[in-house]
Amino acid sequence: MLALSRKKNEAIVINNDIEITVLEVKGDQVIGITAPKEVPIYRKEVYLQIQEANKAAVDAEGMAALKNLLG
Numbered sequence: 001m002l003a004l005s006r007k008k009n010e011a012i013v014i015n016n017d018i019e020i021t022v023l024e025v026k027g028d029q030v031i032g033i034t035a036p037k038e039v040p041i042y043r044k045e046v047y048l049q050i051q052e053a054n055k056a057a058v059d060a061e062g063m064a065a066l067k068n069l070l071g
Helices: 044-070
Strands: 011-014 018-026 029-034
Touching: none
Parallel strands: none
Antiparallel strands: 011 018, 018 029
């Protein structure tokens, strides 16, 4: 993990096209993100929910295919 200290209006750049900027320090909310539209950005808890839903869908699809295969 990389821990950085940034002040308001300072930023870091990831992979040449994702910029994370400190917009304002207000409680626990301190960042803004600029990235190309094709780069998905999620809060981690939402990302984990998406991963779980995708896994469940793949598992269900796999079971259905297996049932069809076995007759």
